[in-house]
Amino acid sequence: MTEQKAIVTDAPKGGVKYTTIDMPEPEHYDAKLSPVYIGICGTDRGEVAGALSFTYNPEGENFLVLGHEALLRVDDARDNGYIKKGDLVVPLVRRPGKCINCRIGRQDNCSIGDPDKHEAGITGLHGFMRDVIYDDIEYLVKVEDPELGRIAVLTEPLKNVMKAFEVFDVVSKRSIFFGDDSTLIGKRMVIIGSGSEAFLYSFAGVDRGFDVTMVNRHDETENKLKIMDEFGVKFANYLKDMPEKIDLLVDTSGDPTTTFKFLRKVNNNGVVILFGTNGKAPGYPVDGEDIDYIVERNITIAGSVDAAKIHYVQALQSLSNWNRRHPDAMKSIITYEAKPSETNIFFQKPHGEIKTVIKWQ
Amino acid sequence: MTEQKAIVTDAPKGGVKYTTIDMPEPEHYDAKLSPVYIGICGTDRGEVAGALSFTYNPEGENFLVLGHEALLRVDDARDNGYIKKGDLVVPLVRRPGKCINCRIGRQDNCSIGDPDKHEAGITGLHGFMRDVIYDDIEYLVKVEDPELGRIAVLTEPLKNVMKAFEVFDVVSKRSIFFGDDSTLIGKRMVIIGSGSEAFLYSFAGVDRGFDVTMVNRHDETENKLKIMDEFGVKFANYLKDMPEKIDLLVDTSGDPTTTFKFLRKVNNNGVVILFGTNGKAPGYPVDGEDIDYIVERNITIAGSVDAAKIHYVQALQSLSNWNRRHPDAMKSIITYEAKPSETNIFFQKPHGEIKTVIKWQ
Amino acid sequence: MTEQKAIVTDAPKGGVKYTTIDMPEPEHYDAKLSPVYIGICGTDRGEVAGALSFTYNPEGENFLVLGHEALLRVDDARDNGYIKKGDLVVPLVRRPGKCINCRIGRQDNCSIGDPDKHEAGITGLHGFMRDVIYDDIEYLVKVEDPELGRIAVLTEPLKNVMKAFEVFDVVSKRSIFFGDDSTLIGKRMVIIGSGSEAFLYSFAGVDRGFDVTMVNRHDETENKLKIMDEFGVKFANYLKDMPEKIDLLVDTSGDPTTTFKFLRKVNNNGVVILFGTNGKAPGYPVDGEDIDYIVERNITIAGSVDAAKIHYVQALQSLSNWNRRHPDAMKSIITYEAKPSETNIFFQKPHGEIKTVIKWQ
Amino acid sequence: MTEQKAIVTDAPKGGVKYTTIDMPEPEHYDAKLSPVYIGICGTDRGEVAGALSFTYNPEGENFLVLGHEALLRVDDARDNGYIKKGDLVVPLVRRPGKCINCRIGRQDNCSIGDPDKHEAGITGLHGFMRDVIYDDIEYLVKVEDPELGRIAVLTEPLKNVMKAFEVFDVVSKRSIFFGDDSTLIGKRMVIIGSGSEAFLYSFAGVDRGFDVTMVNRHDETENKLKIMDEFGVKFANYLKDMPEKIDLLVDTSGDPTTTFKFLRKVNNNGVVILFGTNGKAPGYPVDGEDIDYIVERNITIAGSVDAAKIHYVQALQSLSNWNRRHPDAMKSIITYEAKPSETNIFFQKPHGEIKTVIKWQ
Ligand SMILES: [Zn+2]
Ligand SMILES: [Zn+2]
Ligand SMILES: [Zn+2]
Ligand SMILES: [Zn+2]
Ligand SMILES: [Zn+2]
């Protein structure tokens, strides 16, 4: 019996259905898994809206199972030294191609892009919103902390943050970025946006020792401010209060107008991480003075996408640490838990959303 | 007697005069020097035109001696293990302040900017277009190759290139930038512009193993094409023939419109060095798709300004190597040799200019 | 009144006294502090035994206050944005000189060594085993986690581990050290020794993702095995069971015979951190085959001493994480709490010692 | 007809014959080549003496063609964008296996060692001392400088030096290695040994800006001293005159007694490159004080073997630069040119040898 329930779209056209699909069991597999929680984000919503032209169904198929932010349970596994039945695991989204970076487990840095690599639930590979999943053990990352529970569903979005900090670590070596006392005490990190990725960036920034401020062009909800407060993160409505003297700027909005406005507040030797994407964001007239600003201050701007398995491992460890230090704040990050049948969450953000997840089982 | 001839401006108002100034001999100094050749560039012309608002006279003075691209002769030096009377030296332009980067000889990466550091002939410090110069030995870099001669005047512009490649070396480590065989064979470097800095970037790129193309929006002179050809550098008029699949993009124009047009041709994991500045360049509407392009491809954009003493040393060594391999091409880089009194070169580029220099002695 | 109680030695002759000393209040100071807990280690014992010839009293004085592993309370502080009365802080042991590394807050990498830098309680600077301490705020690191308590006294020994991993991070970049899947899963770290530093290395190794084994030439106590077990660290009595295929080897013994025996078990591209010192350890005949082994396998051996302020910050954060995940194990690391008057602990290790501390208040 | 002349041994037993072998033409090949010059070194002599137990014949064969330091001429090549008939090329010695480092063209950093990779003329792969060679283009490095001629035979030994400096570049980043002025002026590099590899290290060290001294335990020949002098390299008979304050120490002897004697003269943050091997070198009793010396000074010791294709490219460029600056010195490096039949050169060093080569055509 290979019929199962799944949430599917038809990429890149869009739409969403919680429906029964027929997916044969593969002849050989390492592990059989089922979803526990699956988060959704702007990518899922973009796919459903038919707004992401780069997405596509698996070869030869006319639908794409959605879901890339997954927490799975191992239902069966061939003998191996890593996972066993009952373990919780997080599956890798991007699967390697054959280029030099894919070849070393760094498909996040794929030298070619499509079609060298695939992304589950996004480009040419089924996602995890289905009753039964077969996968190779090398693509699964074990949840080690038994107390983590549902919070582990944040691993996938957080792994992007871990990779971005790896990029920061590399590029910031071009000069002395640290303060006179060798620390980051007093160094300012500003994150544009206040969605779930912005929160995860802010927590990781605090861990690194940055003085962290999240910004948006409106005031924030009490729930969000409370979470920030617990982590020692500040918030600024930048229409009223524009942060200055920024050492590390992270954009989660994908909006050039905001990014370049903040870029002009970045210090000498500052680093800008471009992370958010919004293909429809209107143009901002970057002029000679903007370029001059970047050149004269030795500023580095780094696009960062996806992450490698090591970043999933790091993400799980950070989640565990954060959950033990700030359990209430971490619980409050997941603002809504939907049933698989509630497909309206793909069209409409639940009120006060930070992260919406689907409880599968 | 402290009167001497000098070429001066009044920063930031501008103007230029070859005139007699009175500059007292300092009580203590390491070395007494005089100019042999001094190159001029867009910065000198910008100062004379009064177009560079960031320039200023030395404190308490009403004029600024011009000239930062200098080749000097040692006329006298206190006992030291490095230079002696008769040696040719290149003086550092930027002098350190007190910040953490300045403190380790890396004022090119000054964490503060003005007024922490000063630049001879540009910001708050007299330049080298004067008969007599007193300086500390630590700010002088010796010309070791006796065959180099006048070519050594290119050290100062070339040192910027050496630093930019240091930046490239650091930031490109964020993924595997090299080809499958560990080399740069087949990796494409494109340089926007075809002025003297563009030439120096192209030679350094060839040395590194890149497949190098210089581009401009017009065809180039025979002299320039011949020099490129000798070094194995290609040229493209990008209005007719747009290079694609760029791994390293260097902009020497400061014009965002051109830079962002080429940026959309940069490969995954590609690096963009922003080097040229043109405060008056009009805006280019960078939109969401441009940001998306940078993010999804893990592209790094790095502003790079000035250079450290080690880059002057490296520049001299490269000039020596290039001069021995391509003596005719190197000679042809210096397209005009002016007398100090020919101050019209500050207003008008001599025909076919790559580098114009003033022969002082 | 400037009289106070202190534990002093006479460096390098040795001896120990809990006695009254006279130490005038400095005219200017940032903070007035007093000890809460102070750990002791082989260095303190070596000083008391007169076995450390490199130690010396502060200039012009005939005694040296002991104590470098301190946890202090702020009793008074000038207005500042970092610490206030009542805060717990950890003071830096090594204070900077004037060399290029000291100048950027990296006195742990002092380019000169004595007398460019000083170490509190060891070389030329009084330690922290005294009732009243005056210090500059830049040399104090705040304990942020209120639940940490006494555990924070491990910050000083742990900071060495954090720096050693920084060194590992740098030197291991010479090739791909990570596994095929980009992680450290399955990479083996072996730590020679089972004292307090070995424990701290092992916990940090587990955090990084290593498969960690501590080794000694005897079986271990139940308390130690239980702590290891809680952290997922293995133990081997290497006389019975010699670990093989080591990727990262850390020596805390200072004994070349053991180190070189294990070095011959290190994998290609492996890294060896030399951390322990024992000036009296007998010679081991390193021969041509040993050198050949290192060369052919591209092995890196790195001595690592002391740490910078950033490593104190990292240490505090790791202690906080470990304490929340493994509170019992962390408590068990401190095996004996002495009164200041119990100076016999400097001569004789309390039974089953991992870390002995003095409770000052 | 597949018969040809070759110089063969029987690994690891040893012996040498210039003889006729039968080697069939492969069905498919990229390029057909023949030797022009082939250098010999201690490895060839060790093989012939039967002293290298790690060497072995190609699978299923009872002999091994010698020769790894080759300069070849292209006699025929399939259509490609890199080499053509008549070009001179240098073939890679080590061929990749399947490990993560081999997979990215860095078989010099093979994670496994034998039998993951093979080395032509040494381990499991025929060398280049034979009339006809078939090879893939990806393993050939083109000689670009037409003036280089015979000097290009030094590419293979020099590529090791280039890789060792890459290792130095990485490991020396753990602290500030550069001087206060950002340069290497005044930084001392000492090379143990005065054979051909020592010379190549010394030239590369001078290029980097080091103050370079070669050392041996005897005085040197006039020819050698003259070559050193031309490059600005010093020499010391260390039995009479022991260099002190070493920043970079390179050992080409493989003798631990000498290496550890010099190691005790290395400065804080110093780097030691272990390059030479001599399996029969007697033991030196490394004791606790030696370990202490390494630890307290943050010294790094790095074994370095072989090199990647990029280092062959760099080697050729350096040879070209050196040959144009110091043509006489470079000529004098090759001290004897043998005919293929002169197999006695494998047993006996020609008088005053720096590098002995076989002229094949
Ligand atoms: Zn997502
Ligand atoms: Zn790929
Ligand atoms: Zn200029
Ligand atoms: Zn500065
Ligand atoms: Zn201690």
Ligand SMILES: [Zn+2]
């Ligand atoms: Zn120092």
Ligand SMILES: [Zn+2]
């Ligand atoms: Zn050889």
Ligand SMILES: [Zn+2]
């Ligand atoms: Zn391999």
